[in-house]
Amino acid sequence: MKTRVLSGIQPTGSPHIGNYLGALKNWAKIQYDYDSIYCIVDLHAITTYQDPKELRGKIEELAAVLLAIGIDPKHSALVVQSSVPEHAELAWMLTCVTPVGWLERMTQYKAKSAAQETIGDGLLQYPVLMAADILLYQAGIVPVGDDQTQHLELARDIAQRFNSLYGETFVMPATHLPSVGARIMGLDDPEKKMSKSTAGAGHAISLLDPPDAIRKKIMRSTTDSNPDVDFENAGAGVRNLLTIFQAFIEWPDEQLRSHFTGMRYGDLKKQVAEAVVSALAPIQERYRQITAERGYVAAVLDEGARRVSPLAKDTVNQVKQAMGLFTPPAPLSK
Numbered sequence: 127m128k129t130r131v132l133s134g135i136q137p138t139g140s141p142h143i144g145n146y147l148g149a150l151k152n153w154a155k156i157q158y159d160y161d162s163i164y165c166i167v168d169l170h171a172i173t174t175y176q177d178p179k180e181l182r183g184k185i186e187e188l189a190a191v192l193l194a195i196g197i198d199p200k201h202s203a204l205v206v207q208s209s210v211p212e213h214a215e216l217a218w219m220l221t222c223v224t225p226v227g228w229l230e231r232m233t234q235y236k237a238k239s240a241a242q243e244t245i246g247d248g249l250l251q252y253p254v255l256m257a258a259d260i261l262l263y264q265a266g267i268v269p270v271g272d273d274q275t276q277h278l279e280l281a282r283d284i285a286q287r288f289n290s291l292y293g294e295t296f297v298m299p300a301t302h303l304p305s306v307g308a309r310i311m312g313l314d315d316p317e318k319k320m321s322k323s324t325a326g327a328g329h330a331i332s333l334l335d336p337p338d339a340i341r342k343k344i345m346r347s348t349t350d351s352n353p354d355v356d357f358e359n360a361g362a363g364v365r366n367l368l369t370i371f372q373a374f375i376e377w378p379d380e381q382l383r384s385h386f387t388g389m390r391y392g393d394l395k396k397q398v399a400e401a402v403v404s405a406l407a408p409i410q411e412r413y414r415q416i417t418a419e420r421g422y423v424a425a426v427l428d429e430g431a432r433r434v435s436p437l438a439k440d441t442v443n444q445v446k447q448a449m450g451l452f453t454p455p456a457p458l459s460k
């Protein structure tokens with residue numbers, strides 16, 4: 127049996143080149159080697175208020191983008207978290223074995239709650255729900271960015287605690303994987319990771335941005351006061367542009383170095399912009415085809431939920447049995 131891979135992405139903001147180069151490109155690549163489940167985590171998204179109409183649109187847009195970047199429904203299950211009720215159900219059982227202190231220590235919780243006047247309980251529970259996503263499918267490998275490794279550690283701690291209280295129930299997910307993806311920084315502020323939730327027109331390049339918007343954002347990106355590219359002394363902005371170019375074009379280091387050394391920033395930006403525009407063109411074309419086919423995305427998501435549902439039910443039944451709880455009655459036969 128193939129090892130199971132599981133990962134998740136929130137349907138907030140627009141998926142951007144940082145998401146693509148840091149994670150999604152790799153999701154598409156590894157789906158052939160593993161039994162993969164990719165989850166659009168809408169229950170995580172609502173830990174901060176989401177406009178209902180907008181949220182639905184974002185979920186469908188994200189699903190279409192994931193298909194456009196190469197997630198292949200023949201190989202991967204593409205699942206909307208809320209369409210499989212066992213995510214929330216397992217989260218409750220896990221909540222009951224999780225000390226509040228573990229949750230209050232999470233750096234993401236501390237950062238997000240600091241910005242909030244009243245802190246929703248969901249924000250505190252966020253990593254428990256993430257643990258449920260992982261443990262529900264007994265995933266062995268969980269590709270996540272550096273910012274999620276603390277949550278992944280917590281998922282292991284929760285699984286361990288459950289196993290020691292109620293008997294061996296959960297597979298331990300792998301803790302850390304060497305990060306394969308590139309770490310892309312904000313174009314307006316290259317000290318900060320490119321983020322979906324950071325406002326500002328010049329911050330991120332959405333995978334669906336039209337060519338002119340891409341060019342404009344890159345031409346205006348923050349660099350430094352050197353006159354031209356010098357690999358030894360390049361500031362964060364210039365290094366970020368080079369990283370973006372290399373991640374899309376996949377040149378070896380030496381080629382990158384000899385091509386760009388001494389190039390003026392204006393020309394560097396032009397070349398990076400054209401590389402991004404041409405790399406995104408086929409993705410955008412597939413996105414247009416996918417969304418033009420009425421009902422296609424909805425059918426893929428239904429199929430994904432149907433595929434994983436028996437796995438989810440099986441785990442929840444095991445957990446309930448271990449804890450002495452009841453499972454739903456069999457339907458009445460007619």
Ligand code: TRP
Nearest residue numbers: 132133134135167256259270274
């Ligand atoms: N919290 C993750 C993030 O913001 C998304 C996520 C939710 C996730 N559930 C998951 C990632 C399960 C991996 C596995 O990136």
